[in-house]
Amino acid sequence: MSLEIREVRTAKEMKAFVKFALKLYKNNPFHVPALTFDEVNTFNPKKNPAFEFCESACFVAVRDGKIVGRIAGFINYNANKWWKVQNARFGWFDFIDDLEVSKALLDTVEAWGKKKGMNALTGPMGFTDMDHAGMLIEGFELLGTFATLHNFPYYPVHMEKLGYAKDVDWKEFQITMPESLPDRYARMSAIVSEKYELHAVKEKSRKKLVKKYGEKIFKLWNDTYNVLYGFSPLTDKQVQYYIKMYLSFVRPDLISVIVDKEDNVVAMGITLPSLSKAFQKANGSIFPFGFIPLLKALRKNDVVDFYLMGVHPDYQGKGVNALVFADLAPTFIKNGYKMAESNPELESNTKVQTLWTNLGPKHVRSRRVFKKELI
Numbered sequence: 070m071s072l073e074i075r076e077v078r079t080a081k082e083m084k085a086f087v088k089f090a091l092k093l094y095k096n097n098p099f100h101v102p103a104l105t106f107d108e109v110n111t112f113n114p115k116k117n118p119a120f121e122f123c124e125s126a127c128f129v130a131v132r133d134g135k136i137v138g139r140i141a142g143f144i145n146y147n148a149n150k151w152w153k154v155q156n157a158r159f160g161w162f163d164f165i166d167d168l169e170v171s172k173a174l175l176d177t178v179e180a181w182g183k184k185k186g187m188n189a190l191t192g193p194m195g196f197t198d199m200d201h202a203g204m205l206i207e208g209f210e211l212l213g214t215f216a217t218l219h220n221f222p223y224y225p226v227h228m229e230k231l232g233y234a235k236d237v238d239w240k241e242f243q244i245t246m247p248e249s250l251p252d253r254y255a256r257m258s259a260i261v262s263e264k265y266e267l268h269a270v271k272e273k274s275r276k277k278l279v280k281k282y283g284e285k286i287f288k289l290w291n292d293t294y295n296v297l298y299g300f301s302p303l304t305d306k307q308v309q310y311y312i313k314m315y316l317s318f319v320r321p322d323l324i325s326v327i328v329d330k331e332d333n334v335v336a337m338g339i340t341l342p343s344l345s346k347a348f349q350k351a352n353g354s355i356f357p358f359g360f361i362p363l364l365k366a367l368r369k370n371d372v373v374d375f376y377l378m379g380v381h382p383d384y385q386g387k388g389v390n391a392l393v394f395a396d397l398a399p400t401f402i403k404n405g406y407k408m409a410e411s412n413p414e415l416e417s418n419t420k421v422q423t424l425w426t427n428l429g430p431k432h433v434r435s436r437r438v439f440k441k442e443l444i
Contacts (some may be wrong), residue, residue, distance in 0.1 A: 070132060072169055076179050077127035081111055086127055089139045090163050094219075101213045101345045105353040108161075111140070118306035119196035122147040124185075127161070128177050130170045138164030138171065138189055138294050142178040143196055144185055146383065150303035157443075158181030159192035160200065163220070164165045164227075171227040183443050190439045193218065199311060203239050203413055204228065208434030212375055214410055215344045217241070218436070234359045236440035239413035241432035246373075246406050250398045253427060258395035261388040269396040270326040278321045283312040285334040286326065293379035298415060298438070315339070315376075320367065325396040327389060331368070335384050338393040339377040342370035355444040356368060373406040 077086045087108040094100035095180070112127065114120040123145045130138035143158040159178045165169045174189075182190050194202045212218035242317045262268060272278040287308040294300050303311070319341060327336035328374045347366035351359030380389050413436060 072137075072173055073131045073252070073283065074128050074133055074173055077129060078399045080109075082241045083112060083127070085136060086129055086139050086161075086204055088353065089129070089136045090161075092121035092136075093160045093163050093165070096336060097219075099210065099212050100219045101215050101217075101348045102351070103215075104255070104351070104355060106355075111196070113304055116303060119145075121304065121306065122301075125194045126178075126181055127261075128174060130164065130174055137167065140164075140173050140174040140178055142181045144187060145196060147300050151295075151301055154272045155186060155188045157185065157187040158191050158194040159190060160195045160202070160340045162204075162224075164221045164224075166372070167222070168227060168230060172231055175191060175231055175233075175383050177443070179443055182191060187443060189440055189442050191438055197301055197303075197307070198294070198297070199303075199307075200297060203436030203438055204207065206238075206435050206437045208241070209290075212345050215348050216374065216376060217413060217434075224297075225437065225439075226272060231441075233439035233441045236438045238416045238438075240416050240432055240437050241413050241434040241436070242411040244409040244411065244428045244430050246401050247398075247428065249402065250395060251427065253393045254395045255391065257388045261392055264388065265384065265389070265390060266330045266391065267327055269392060270328055272321055273325070275319065275321045278324065278326070279312060279316045282326050282328075282334060283316055284308055286316075286337050286339075289337055289379050289381060290377065292381055297418070318367075319337065322400045323373070323397070325393045327392050327396070328415050336393050337377065338375070338397055339363070340397060341376055342367055342372050342404075342406075343372035343374050345372075371405055371407045371408065373401060373404075373408075374410045375413070413430075 075082050075366045083425070084105070094102070109118040112125065123143060125141055125143050127141045128139070139161060141157055141161040143160060145158065149155055150403055154162055157178065159175065162174065165172060179190055193204050194200065201216070202351070204224055205218060205220050209222050249340060270278070270282065287303055291302050295302070319339065323340045325338035326334055329335050345361060347362040350362040355363070363439050
């Protein structure tokens, strides 16, 4: 029954590393499985441009020939430079309810980080803040979203027992969609549009929308998110990577792009019909039949996920968010969306939380990044 920690070195071992979560959460009604090929590609230096400024090491815990836990260690040198820190990160951290297993995995990444000259370990995080981050600490009984992590309630208990403390928390909200656009948003949208000479882009072709505004959307992301936890500037190669990954299948009517008179993007809202149940049915694989529930979910749904939202700093606090919602609301109503799920929002980010104040948001989940000094 001895426990062994092994570093992942081969393609076969990486596939087993990725698929461990499918086994651990088999039949769990709240876990949303990631796509196996996406996960594998994330750790492939030839596929993921984050490796230009990051390094990573993956490990599994093995007992009696079976994997009982996994963890990945990361160092994002651009983020460390941006924030003037020397932090390592951990992510893809899953384990059975056995303190020996979780301790051995964290000890391994702690030692790896110290060897690299790092003085703190934070997580769960990924290569960049575009990866999943934050361990669930509240809301275990709710179906997760494909853009977030789900974990068992014993995870944060282990973290505290092993000397990890809160570094930052995020909150997630559910928002009941109104049956019609509230008058307040319609009035505010008209006033802001005229005052600042802004308008919403109308483009039915996804290909044309992405070609014209894809890079501008992620430029806005860099300008907007650079004060938020874990940020590192997206490089040109990353922008192209994320355009292909995230904008290649979105519906143009569920993207709001607000531009000024020079056609600069000053605000955005990227939303998607909930893919949670579809990803559960796919169970990690699109083929041979996993793509069918995904296509159905994109066409017919009653829940919409707010994936990326942003307003340029020069326009924050000026009501521009009303333009985004007024642009998207008619589509939400037309498609019969009854509820929206917010993306994780930093508990200190009151600016984004005020977006939903008039819609009666319900706080449903909290998640945490833990930190431990490496002495």
